[in-house]
Every structure is written in C-alpha cells, then in structure tokens.
Amino acid sequence: MPIDLAEVNWIYVIILAFFVFVASLIGGLLSWQSRTTAAGMAALLFAVFFIAWSYYPHGLPLPTRLGPPATPVAAPPPVTAPAAPAAPVRPANPVRDITPPRNPVTDVTPPR
Numbered sequence: 001m002p003i004d005l006a007e008v009n010w011i012y013v014i015i016l017a018f019f020v021f022v023a024s025l026i027g028g029l030l031s032w033q034s035r036t037t038a039a040g041m042a043a044l045l046f047a048v049f050f051i052a053w054s055y056y057p058h059g060l061p062l063p064t065r066l067g068p069p070a071t072p073v074a075a076p077p078p079v080t081a082p083a084a085p086a087a088p089v090r091p092a093n094p095v096r097d098i099t100p101p102r103n104p105v106t107d108v109t110p111p112r
Helices: 010-030 037-053
Strands: none
Touching: 010 037
C-alpha cells in the first residue's frame, strides 16, 4: 500500500470528517430534501468550515500543507544602492556625425 498509515494525522482526519458530517447535516436540513441543493450546500459549508479551521489564527498547531515542513531560509543581506557615476562616460566612437553618407549613384535626380 503506497500510503503509510502511521504517518497520517488521524486527529486532523477525524476533525475534517466531523466538519463534513455537520456540513451535510445542515445542507440536508436547509434544502428540504433536494439532493442536488443539499450536496451544493454541504460543499459550500465544508469549504467555510475548512477555511475557518485551517486559516483562522486560533493558535492551534494544525497541518495546513501536505508536504514536509519547510526549512527556514536565512534572510539575504540588505541590498545597498550602487553609487551613481559622477559624469556620463562618452563613447570612444570617433564618428560624431550621424547623418548617412550620400551615395552618388542613387542620389541623382532625373532630368526634366
């Protein structure tokens, strides 16, 4: 069996099963015996119970993830802004004029 039953948190499973029972009981009572409405209400109520139990800060140690606990990562050192250069560096390009050179063959105007 690929699931190690010794690793299952049975208290958590029992609490979630209780939430499903209560949600389906309330959904069945509120839906006047309509199965589709009862299923939808039970799913909605379970989602509300699960979010409230898992994410409400009540201080209880609850498993909220399936993977192993994350190891704390050391904070990186604070980043300081690099010093800005005093003056912009001029390029070493000797050409200062950016106009294209004239091509005598293509720049000839036709006679009238």
